[in-house]
Amino acid sequence: MAKRIEVSDLDIFYGNFKAVEGVNVSIEPRSVTALIGPSGCGKSTFLRSLNRMHEVIPGARVEGKVVMDGQNLYDPDTDPVAVRRQIGMVFQRPNPFPTMSIYDNVVAGVRLNGGRMKKSDTDAIVERSLQSANLWNEVKDRLDRPGAGLSGGQQQRLCIARAIAVEPQVLLMDEPCSALDPISTLAIEDLMTELKDRFTIVIVTHNLQQAARVSEQTGFFNLNGVGQPGRLIEFNPTEKIFSNPDVKATEDYISGRFG
Amino acid sequence: MTTTETPPLPTTGRRQVGDSVFAGAAKAAGILILVVLAGVAIFLVTEAAPAITAAPEDVPGGEGLAAYIGPLIFGTLLAAVIALVVATPLAVGIALFITYFAPRKLAQTLGYVVDLLAAIPSVVFGFWGIFALAPALVPLFGWLEDNLGFIPLFAGPASSTGRTMLTAGLVLAVMILPIISAISREVFRQAPALHQEAALALGATRWEMIKMAVLPYGRSGVIGGAMLGLGRALGETLAIALVLSVSGGITFNLISSGNPSTIAANIALNFPESTGLDVNTLIASGLALFVITLAVNMAARYVVNRRADFTE
Amino acid sequence: MSTPTPTAPSRPEAAPEFDLAAESGNRLPRFAGWGLFVLGALLAAAPTALLGWSTGLFVVLAIVVGTVVTWGVSRAVEGRRKSTDRLVTCLVSSAFAIAMVPLFSLVYTVVSNGVGRLDAEFFTSSMVGVIGEGGGAYHAIMGTLIVTALATLISVPIGVLTAIYLVEYGNRGRLSKWITFLVDVMTGIPSIVAGLFAYALFALLFGPGVRLGVAGAVALSVLMIPVVVRSVEEVLKLVPNELREAAYALGVPKWRTIIKVVLPTAAAGLGTGITLSIARVVGETAPLLITVGITTALNVNPFDGRMATLPVYAFYQLTQPGVPPEFGINRAWTAALLLIILVMALNLIARLISRVFAPKTNR
Numbered sequence: 001m002a003k004r005i006e007v008s009d010l011d012i013f014y015g016n017f018k019a020v021e022g023v024n025v026s027i028e029p030r031s032v033t034a035l036i037g038p039s040g041c042g043k044s045t046f047l048r049s050l051n052r053m054h055e056v057i058p059g060a061r062v063e064g065k066v067v068m069d070g071q072n073l074y075d076p077d078t079d080p081v082a083v084r085r086q087i088g089m090v091f092q093r094p095n096p097f098p099t100m101s102i103y104d105n106v107v108a109g110v111r112l113n114g115g116r117m118k119k120s121d122t123d124a125i126v127e128r129s130l131q132s133a134n135l136w137n138e139v140k141d142r143l144d145r146p147g148a149g150l151s152g153g154q155q156q157r158l159c160i161a162r163a164i165a166v167e168p169q170v171l172l173m174d175e176p177c178s179a180l181d182p183i184s185t186l187a188i189e190d191l192m193t194e195l196k197d198r199f200t201i202v203i204v205t206h207n208l209q210q211a212a213r214v215s216e217q218t219g220f221f222n223l224n225g226v227g228q229p230g231r232l233i234e235f236n237p238t239e240k241i242f243s244n245p246d247v248k249a250t251e252d253y254i255s256g257r258f259g
Numbered sequence: 260m261t262t263t264e265t266p267p268l269p270t271t272g273r274r275q276v277g278d279s280v281f282a283g284a285a286k287a288a289g290i291l292i293l294v295v296l297a298g299v300a301i302f303l304v305t306e307a308a309p310a311i312t313a314a315p316e317d318v319p320g321g322e323g324l325a326a327y328i329g330p331l332i333f334g335t336l337l338a339a340v341i342a343l344v345v346a347t348p349l350a351v352g353i354a355l356f357i358t359y360f361a362p363r364k365l366a367q368t369l370g371y372v373v374d375l376l377a378a379i380p381s382v383v384f385g386f387w388g389i390f391a392l393a394p395a396l397v398p399l400f401g402w403l404e405d406n407l408g409f410i411p412l413f414a415g416p417a418s419s420t421g422r423t424m425l426t427a428g429l430v431l432a433v434m435i436l437p438i439i440s441a442i443s444r445e446v447f448r449q450a451p452a453l454h455q456e457a458a459l460a461l462g463a464t465r466w467e468m469i470k471m472a473v474l475p476y477g478r479s480g481v482i483g484g485a486m487l488g489l490g491r492a493l494g495e496t497l498a499i500a501l502v503l504s505v506s507g508g509i510t511f512n513l514i515s516s517g518n519p520s521t522i523a524a525n526i527a528l529n530f531p532e533s534t535g536l537d538v539n540t541l542i543a544s545g546l547a548l549f550v551i552t553l554a555v556n557m558a559a560r561y562v563v564n565r566r567a568d569f570t571e
Numbered sequence: 572m573s574t575p576t577p578t579a580p581s582r583p584e585a586a587p588e589f590d591l592a593a594e595s596g597n598r599l600p601r602f603a604g605w606g607l608f609v610l611g612a613l614l615a616a617a618p619t620a621l622l623g624w625s626t627g628l629f630v631v632l633a634i635v636v637g638t639v640v641t642w643g644v645s646r647a648v649e650g651r652r653k654s655t656d657r658l659v660t661c662l663v664s665s666a667f668a669i670a671m672v673p674l675f676s677l678v679y680t681v682v683s684n685g686v687g688r689l690d691a692e693f694f695t696s697s698m699v700g701v702i703g704e705g706g707g708a709y710h711a712i713m714g715t716l717i718v719t720a721l722a723t724l725i726s727v728p729i730g731v732l733t734a735i736y737l738v739e740y741g742n743r744g745r746l747s748k749w750i751t752f753l754v755d756v757m758t759g760i761p762s763i764v765a766g767l768f769a770y771a772l773f774a775l776l777f778g779p780g781v782r783l784g785v786a787g788a789v790a791l792s793v794l795m796i797p798v799v800v801r802s803v804e805e806v807l808k809l810v811p812n813e814l815r816e817a818a819y820a821l822g823v824p825k826w827r828t829i830i831k832v833v834l835p836t837a838a839a840g841l842g843t844g845i846t847l848s849i850a851r852v853v854g855e856t857a858p859l860l861i862t863v864g865i866t867t868a869l870n871v872n873p874f875d876g877r878m879a880t881l882p883v884y885a886f887y888q889l890t891q892p893g894v895p896p897e898f899g900i901n902r903a904w905t906a907a908l909l910l911i912i913l914v915m916a917l918n919l920i921a922r923l924i925s926r927v928f929a930p931k932t933n934r
Contacts, residue, residue: 056815081822084821084822085821093813113822277826292757356663384677490759494763
């Protein structure tokens with residue numbers, strides 16, 4: 001599992017407004033790639049364009065290429081639903097399905113994709129996914145309880161378990177810890193380090209320490225002014241970005257001079 | 260983990276079947292609504308046509324369609340206007356009471372109680388109008404005739420049963436009260452809390468706060484609500500059919516037993532026993548009612564939506 | 572007002588900047604508002620008792636005198652601004668009280684007149700061969716249930732699908748704007764016009780003078796669909812977008828997301844909305860009067876001729892009670908009572924649904 005994603009000349013639009021311009025990047029498999037930058041610079045928009053979640057918003061569209069495993073995700077014949085099955089996503093706010101139990105939440109992706117499965121198979125998926133999300137020991141006695149009854153950090157790990165239960169190639173995380181307390185944040189960061197052996201992980205974060213702690217590669221997004229499109233300013237190994245960046249703006253941002 | 264080759268991403272043909280079927284069904288249902296509304300207009304016109312083209316002496320009353328429908332339109336408007344004049348101030352008062360004056364814990368329950376009025380079927384209002392309200396109003400009508408008889412509205416002779424235009428208007432007022440007050444409550448509740456707090460912070464009393472920060476904001480909502488109430492009052496059928504004692508034509512006299520009927524009540528009372536051209540005539544009058552209520556409701560929606568545009 | 576500077580107070584240092592007690596002015600004690608109003612009402616009670624005026628007159632007089640007394644005393648003690656505030660308080664409270672009078676009067680009238688015939692016979696027999704005493708509304712109750720169920724069967728799929736189109740597929744396009752507008756317009760269609768529409772439609776199909784249960788159901792659907800659309804639309808809008816995105820991100824197609832995630836999340840609201848829309852039409856009389864007519868015997872086939880329904884039954888029992896009239900009128904009241912009970916029960920069920928089946932979240 002885990003695949004490389006090649007992005008070339010990607011422009012992202014909301015209606016006529018160009019939100020992100022000219023992104024060229026190669027995201028390495030089996031590693032964590034962090035995207036940082038000031039608010040409104042388009043890093044979340046870019047992340048959402050990687051699994052075609054972007055186009056869920058009316059009027060949103062994309063120009064350019066995103067290639068995974070030799071296939072263009074934006075090929076006219078490609079089904080966005082199939083893309084999302086290969087590239088999962090975890091959101092800023094934990095969003096377990098309120099009508100479903102913990103168990104049902106984990107297998108939601110599998111079941112909603114239309115698969116009829118034996119109970120023993122789903123049992124195995126639930127245990128494996130929750131184990132992977134470091135949540136199994138905390139919830140194994142109450143799998144039939146509503147998922148919304150867990151704490152915020154547990155809910156977020158449940159959402160991660162739900163995302164990896166469908167065995168995607170890539171896991172996108174959109175500020176997954178920004179709604180969580182420090183201890184839950186630490187748990188998720190540990191989890192990312194474990195998961196990167198099996199998945200390509202891309203994370204958007206506002207927390208520079210977090211980017212430094214968990215990622216191998218870091219991309220810095222910025223925009224020249226309000227109403228201008230965001231751009232990928234620099235993409236380098238995390239160590240380099242945080243010690244000796246190529247671009248002045250990156251250094252200014254890292255050292256807290258703006259943003 | 261074993262590295263398995265990813266299956267190629269599926270293409271358009273296969274994927275969209277479920278989605279397009281479902282989206283198509285949803286869209287068809289929406290379009291059906293357009294068709295139904297068009298159908299209402301078309302069928303009414305088709306069935307009304309014989310009466311519109313008929314010779315005047317064949318139409319009930321023998322003087323043509325306009326002479327038949329005219330008094331009915333007048334009666335419809337008169338009853339609805341009485342209802343509106345009585346109900347609007349009351350409804351605004353109720354809405355203010357529930358949103359700003361009633362104890363917080365009680366407010367929601369009181370809202371439910373007012374909404375109960377909206378739940379009572381119109382035929383039951385008719386029963387109540389005949390047996391409870393009309394007799395109770397008879398002394399009032401007598402008093403009005405004796406003391407305010409110089410005003411044409413109260414010229415008399417006062418009805419001895421109480422089944423007058425004023426009674427019918429009051430029953431309608433009670434019926435549209437919950438509609439107007441529900442919409443008023445909604446707009447009052449949406450008045451920006453910041454403005455209200457700003458007014459209070461300036462040392463305003465509760466009423467001054469409402470005058471400054473709530474009423475200006477809610478005015479067009481209240482107007483729209485009142486017009487929706489008017490639309491309901493225009494089309495109200497059974498309550499009027501039961502309460503109003505009908506005989507004669509156009510008169511502004513509200514307390515006598517000689518009143519013009521309303522379109523809706525006239526249809527309800529005469530339709531079951533009608534055949535031939537009489538049915539077409541009644542449907543023609545229904546078409547007139549449809550046009551009037553359509554105009555009122557569109558105007559009301561326009562007012563309400565303009566407010567929505569303004570605040571968003 | 573000038574900004575107070577701490578170093579240079581404008582007043583002598585000993586005096587406080589302001590005196591709360593003085594600023595507050597003379598104030599009436601806390602319960603003075605209601606106390607004065609009741610006092611005024613009692614003043615109105617005196618002539619009522621002496622001259623034997625009616626209850627209605629007393630209520631009006633009590634409100635007027637109570638308001639005047641409250642306002643006058645407050646004006647004398649507290650000044651203009653506060654007295655105006657109290658005056659408005661009295662007025663809006665009175666508005667509410669006045670609205671309660673018809674509600675209680677109506678419920679009292681219907682219950683006291685209708686409870687007499689609320690017996691087993693009323694629920695088990697029809698009006699076949701009944702001229703005076705006895706008889707019941709079994710046929711009308713069955714008719715109301717059948718016609719309403721049929722209307723629900725027509726309206727709910729159309730209404731729910733339309734709402735789904737508006738919320739999930741419409742994207743605020745031109746078609747969805749038109750549908751929204753026309754649904755609003757449809758909400759305002761007078762019930763008698765809906766009846767005429769159904770009659771005209773079926774008259775074109777089956778010839779003039781047609782009376783069918785299904786025609787009544789169509790008429791009720793015209794009234795019911797917009798209510799269903801509006802309430803379901805509101806409920807679907809309340810479903811957080813995050814849940815839809817979560818499902819999309821799992822690679823779930825849109826239609827499955829709607830069926831498996833959006834609709835179950837909104838289930839409680841859907842149940843409430845649909846129940847309330849049934850309550851809205853179950854008491855409708857006018858459209859059924861002209862499309863379904865009335866019978867004295869039971870007819871359970873909505874595709875074959877006239878049927879009896881409870882509201883129309885009540886109407887005819889009152890307007891054509893037979894000889895002697897009191898038995899018919901009593902049956903009419905009981906039918907009216909039954910209608911109110913039915914509508915209230917539906918409202919209560921709607922509330923229960925929204926309370927019991929609401930998704931349990933800790934947000």
